[in-house]
Amino acid sequence: MKRSLLSLLAILALAAGLAAQSPAYNLKSPIASKPAFLSSAGQSADVEMVKVLLDRSKIPFKADAQAKAPALAASGAKTLVLAIGGSSKGLGAAGISAEAELERVKAVIAEAKRLGMKVIGLHVGGEARRGELSDKFILAALPACDYFIVVADGNKDGLFTKLCSERKIALDAVEKISKAGDPLAKAFK
């Protein structure tokens, strides 16, 4: 029993140490090839934050928040990265309706699949970037993703866990936006 307790303590210490050093991600090996193409699903400002994450991760990419499907082939990108989250302000600024944006996103995803691109989804807006509008884009885009990263605050209701679990999509949750860059970088070969 004493040995068991000692083993338990050792494992606990090891677990704590590992957690402090390097987060263990659910995605165990890289799936995506460079370069990437970044677009928005919902026209929120989150796409700007994902740009910063890609820059920091030194992943070459082109970005167009309002890209149409043909832009993917022309870009030569191997991976589609989607910053998912609806913003009525962003949609208004882009001059498009939520319905039109949904159609655009679906077309972009379909084209990515046709081109054999991997799709990585990110939801970095947290709880504030949830709700009826954002959830439309999550539900439309997430099932097509090969990997998903969510800022944990946005997954309080377990929506991302449920959707990813049902579809066997690797999901990693991070505490903060700034911590989303690490799993994103590790997703690329």
Add this chain to the structure above:
Amino acid sequence: MAELDRSPARGETGIAPSPDGKEVIVKKVLASALAIVALALSPLAAQVPVNLHGRSADGANGVVAAAKPEASQVGVDILKKGGNAVDAAIATAFALGVLEPNASGVGGGGFMIIKLANMKEAVVVDFRECAPAASTPDMYKFDEKGKVIDNATFEGGLSVGVPGEVKGLLYAFDKFGSKKLSRAQVLQPAIDYAEKGYKVTVNLEQIIKDNFEKLKKFENGGAIYFDGGLPYELGATIKNPDYAKTLKAVAAKGADAIYKGEIAKAIVDEVRKRGGILSLEDLANYQVKERKPVVGTYRGYTIMSVPPASSGGTHLVELLNIMENFDLAKTGEGTPATGHLWAEAMKLVFADRSKYMADTDFVQVPLKGLASKAYAKELAALIAADKSMPSATAGDPSKYESGSTTHLSVMDKAGNMVAITKSINYFFGSGVVVPGWGIIMNDHMDDFVPKPGSANSVEPGKRPLSSMSPTLVLDPKGRSFMTLGSPGATRIFPTVAQVISNIVDHGMSVQEAILAPRYFQMASGKLNVEGRVPINTYNALGPLGHELALKLDWDAYFGGVHAVLYDYDAKMLRGGADPRRDGQAAAY
């Protein structure tokens, strides 16, 4: 599909089972322990509910209630040093410009109401921004859809009004302060926070994220509020040494530091670089206005608030006058009948607001009529107990006003009362940030009607219409009773009225009155109901004809009330603060 993790936390320890089962038990224990450890270490375990505890504070000597706990403490420390309520309010106000930079600061303006115990009447200090001299009623251009091109009323240089904050705060400090403390002493805490930094709260983190595009577009803001290109997040420390330099200049030279010379030139240069029309003359010529308060009564309590260019005080009195015609103590707290009465009364008041209100220096406003009991009685007679009126006006403006404002309240044991509401308008104002000085410029030009022909159209030197309502209350014996106010744009005076009613009609403590769920209704459109309104009330309001918009349980949309009340029975000052934002009172 991607490779999925099969981590120990999911139940596999790698220990082989033994025939006697002991290892199996150990395996289960270890697995459980590891699962607990994983949960504890995981950020996913972090939950950030609205914290209702510790918002209020009671003290025998003085209480400060503000939108940040650190700012409230700044005010209390000034009281401890021998300052009066005005000194404390000014120090708190400058500190809020650092600690709540999205809401107010040197680049903004506001209103203050002061009643020292030895003053017969309260006085209003109006330091609201005014339109630059080069402004015109048709200065904003519209696209074919009728939208202002480039959001110029609320983003960029053309949205910037002449700021009044520093002149206003120092005017009050010089005239009504105790004279026991120097200007440098009341500014030093704000300077310290700007230099040493302050922690990002859940609230501030979200505000920075929500305004990411604006801060990025006007890169000087991003340089302060981003960490390597991403928003500062919870627990991070933000410093603004440039703003500290600005405040040091104010401490050394007074208001001239901002309105003349090097900083004035930097402000003008940056505003004009971003498309604005602000000039050095505009800054040099800015004038603080001392005004008489709007005064009314509510069930024997005297209500004193601000006159135009804020509509808030007048309509606060009008709203309370209407509600006085109904026995709210009898209709009850949180009932459908009471909610219905508030909604109907607000419709009537907002109809008047859209028709009459503007800067009285430029436009005749029937202030006495709007605040009269007889007029309120006429309006109250229009309210049917069993039916909602569809609209109280044919042409209700749907203009949006930002809720990014702040309010602070101070009362000391002598009964000196101060209430300040100040703002840079939208979160992070116009987005224009003065390089080298860390000042965020307001976008209060957005509070004008951006076309000619309205009482509230742009005119040079005119102050745009506001809803700010810093308010003081005397009890039926004429004693200092309460100081309160709120941010929240058009929701401000309805929120202040509901808090007053909660205390006077429903006998709530100041903190209970602040916590209670709120209603908001414009002259037409949906009745906005805070999420915690009793379900039976919610269900009963629809059949009365109200179209309901259910807001969050604790929704910053309804403002953030900070109030101090004198409990004469207990000989205790009681401060209340709002969890809908980062409010917390401090006392001693």
